[in-house]
Amino acid sequence: MTGIAVGKRRHWLKNRGRSYSRAESALCAVLLVIVGALVLLPLGYLLYGALRDSPPRTPNAGYTWANLVEIYGSLHFAQPFLTTLAIGISVGIGSAILGVLLAWIITRLDIPRPGLWEKLLTLPIYFSPLMLALAFTALGAPRVGFLNLIWKTLGGDGSAVSVYSFSGIVFVLCVHYAPYAMLVLTAPMRSISAELEEAARVLGSSRWHLMRTVTIPMLRPAIFSVVLIVGTLAAENFAVPTLLGRQSKISTIPGEIYFWLTYEPSNPNLAAAAGTLLLLVTISGIFVYRYMTRMSGRFVTITGKPKLIPRLPLGKWRSAITGLLAFYLAITTILPIAALIFGSFMPYIGQHIDFNKLTLHNYQAALQGENYSAITHSLFLAVVSATLITLLGFLVSYIIRRTSVPGRGLLDYLSALPIAIPGMVLGVGMVWAYVIAPFGLWGSIWILLIAYMARFIVHAVRAINASLLQVSGEMDEAARVLGAGIFRRLRQITMPLTMRALLSSWVLVAIFVLNELSATILLYSSKSITLSVLTWNALDMYGAMQAFAFSVIQGCMTAILVWVSYRLSGKATW
């Protein structure tokens, strides 16, 4: 009796804001355990691995500082560290510059069909970094890239371009992230202008003066945050610098981690120690980013009603600007993808382009045996992860946004943490955490599912949070007052009302899962190989043309999902 009374009292005392039920706090507790285990376990084991003196499952192993000293205290690792930073900074700044220009052109200038241009320019975001790297290899590899073949046919000497260089790496990553920068910047670009710019115009500012004195300063916080977030993402990228930097011996932290784990003699301890360094880099990036966005709340003026701003009439410059956009689209999207597709029909890398030798052989090989099962693994993982992650994200988001359960702040924090954890770091942490797991979990397809859940839950939570903010909480309360419990309300009220966000989160996560490489490459086995890993391995095992074919197949799957998501976002609701 007293036990019940004490429990009642404790529940009551904690219940201080909006009333919440026991079912809500139980759900929150379960979610905390799940998300906590997904996210914290790999991080804990990362540190553990960095402090051990020998690989997992070694008898009589002990603790040591040697790995951390090797990474942090000696100059051996300075080169990959500085290269990683240099890539992050260059790509962050480069993408921001491209993003400002593109966003300005499509929101403020009188170009034909700005909506369509916005969609077209966003496309590279959906291609995986590996696919882009392969596509630009097809186009610009020294000697054998299509551009260099044409250059030679025209009588040129040597190679016109080479993507196997630091600038090649930065260029490809910029192509991937510039659309992201553009998307982030279009919103503030649209909202600040209306009143503020009109106010400045009334005072007699010229357009250029206006851009310099009002628009750019107003956008400064948004631009800084783009530099930081894109820089962080670029620094942790594995596929692009590792693929394009191999020939010129350019190494980065993610690349080093990969080599230490997969090539003999392997050194998982050093890999874990390097993982902590990469984690520090990304966490500082994200930390400063969050600080900046909090500060920028003072500047960014997002008003409820987007006002239609008059676009700057271009006159005779209209076709020139449109031509510029078309040129950008051609070199960043159309040409590389065309080269990739064309290359996938070629039997081998040649010194000449010979249309008679085109073959379907690469595709036939892709659909056979182990390769075919990789495709089915990827599809299975995309569907199952997207479903589970969206469901989990929905529950997490509901607890965060719709209840006042104590612990929901922690849940919010835990579910957002993965944005700061690079795939490579998650991978190493999971190697250390799960290599000893029972039930044959290690090496199975389920380990990949766990990795994807940890990696992508943040995207589901964000998408659904945004949608829950738009649905009044009174919809939920109305059902509650009528006597509906939490799970009935989730199913019958909140889920149908956020269905569009759930679907777009599903599509988004499915795309991310299809394209995931950096954690997968550390955790797959022959039983669980995926399409993205197959693409990566094909480069060494079967040659570039086979890799192109795998990449095209993966691209087609992504394209279908992107098409579905456009259809969904265009559909009107109640």
Added chain:
Amino acid sequence: MVNVPQVRLDNITKSFGATQIVRGVDIAIDRGEIIALLGPSGCGKTTLLRCIAGLEQPTGGEISIGPKKVFSSSEFINEPPEQRKIGLVFQSYALWPHMTVAQNVAYGLHLKKIRKSEAEAKVQKILSTVGLSGLSDRFPSTLSGGQQQRVAVARSLVVENDVILFDEPLSNLDLKLREEMRFELRQLINRLGLTAIFVTHDQSEAMVLADRICLMHGGKLLQTGTPRSVYDEPETRFAMNFLGAANFIDCSFVDDRTIRIPSGTILQIRGRKNQAPLVGIRPEKIRIEPEGSESPNALKGRITDSVFLGGTTLYRVEAEGLDLQVASPDPDHVKGSGIAVVLPPQFLLSLQEGA
């Protein structure tokens, strides 16, 4: 039989962090009574209503609905809203856009495990009661504001709980419709014999709807009573001002029934109630008489402005240094003319300063 109140609030307090939103409210509401929680925005009335519904947990106090204690800070009782068996009509109506009118209304019935045929009959009946027969298959977004409001009311009524709460139910309707709906809602609640609590910031709405007005300010219950008693006998400057137009006169007391206004004239009042040197009178209680009137409490004055409002005419009168509003049925007084204004002693109310 002892008369047990249907809803009883005992010393309810509610704080968010350091801010006190509700500061010790006691109300006992009888079965079949309609109560209006009236006050300006931020006075804590909506928070109080949400505490009754169980959507917010009070910081302290007790709430009973019928014979059952649903909240008690000393006994650690806090029934969740889904078990309190009350109806709540939201300001936004909170109709579920993915369900038809009939599905919205039937939702609570399905939760009560009522048989399908019976539920359908009840839905049709309540829809015809609120005047929405024939719209049951429509979606809420295709209805007008007034129709949506009726659906929200029907959804709360159909489950036949004894207590129903309304959070500013009419504030999203246009003026004409709002005035119609007031009477309609009142009749409906009386006919069904329900106990109802309305939250509103509109004094005329409170007057039409409520048997009793609970005037709130700054989280406290200022005054309760029938609409007439709250209007006619406000206790504070705030109460008088919030319930309608008012003239306030700073004065000094000569004795408990006599005051001196700044010009030095002595006036009789109804009776002193507190120390504050303040009296008030409503514009329609002031009489206009010919210049030189000998009536008691007459002041010499001059009409400085007049506005014809149809049923009454509103005059602005300058009288012995006082600037008074006078509402009179007689529209014929001319601006600038000299008159006398009579402030009948029984309508000159001693008031407390502030809220």
